[in-house]
Amino acid sequence: MPPPDPAVPDPDHLLAELADLVMNVGRLVRARTPADAEAVPLTETERAVMRLVDLFPGSSPSEISARARLQRTNVSAALRSLETKGMVTRSASSGRGVAVTATxxxxxxxxxxxxxxxxxxxxxxxxxxxxxxxxVDLLARLEARLVDDGEG
Incomplete structure (x- = not known):
């Protein structure tokens, strides 16, 4: 097998670079978010849970856990904290137990x-x-595929 051509980018290297950049840009954006007394501070887990509550209103805690790829206990703790902060409500849902919605x-x-x-x-x-x-289109497509993969 011939050695890889250095002029042709390795697709896996490009994907890894994209993942690294996405994570770093997210960190930099959060670091530059002004501390505003009116904004409710959220932990990393609470942010992930809120994103999914916004994307999938009425989801159950188990569905949020699967989509976020977080431990069910961590999601439960985040939901309790978010409820205390007034960010989510949980209500009975027929057939699914609990439905979580943003306030x-x-x-x-x-x-x-x-x-x-x-x-x-x-x-x-x-x-x-x-x-x-x-x-935005690229990242939305990527997020949708990764969230869909977490449901199965």
Whole structure:
């Protein structure tokens, strides 16, 4: 078998680089989010749970756990904390036990965070709306596939 051609990028290397960049950019965006007394502070696990509650309103804790690929006990602890913070409500659901939904406070919190994130990214990306749209499309497709893989 001939040695790999250094002029041709290794697809696995590119995917690994994408994963590394996604994780680092996420960390940098969170680090640049201004500390706002009105925003409810969330742990990493609570953020992951809230993302899924927003994407899949009415999900059960087990469904959230599977989609997030988190231990059920960690999701339960995060839900208790989020409930105490006024971010989620849990209600009885026929056939599924408990349904988790975001509260109005969670919606306002997310709006504040999204405005801060946009303000943080705008200077870095300028007015290249097409590039931003392509990036959003790529990451949304990637997230959907990874979340779908967690359901089975």
């Amino acid at each position: 109005a406070l969670a919606g306002r919190n997310l709006e504040q965070l999204r405005a801060a994130w946009a303000a943080s990214l705008r200077p870095a990306l300028g007015d290249d709306e097409d590039a931003v749209r392509r990036g």
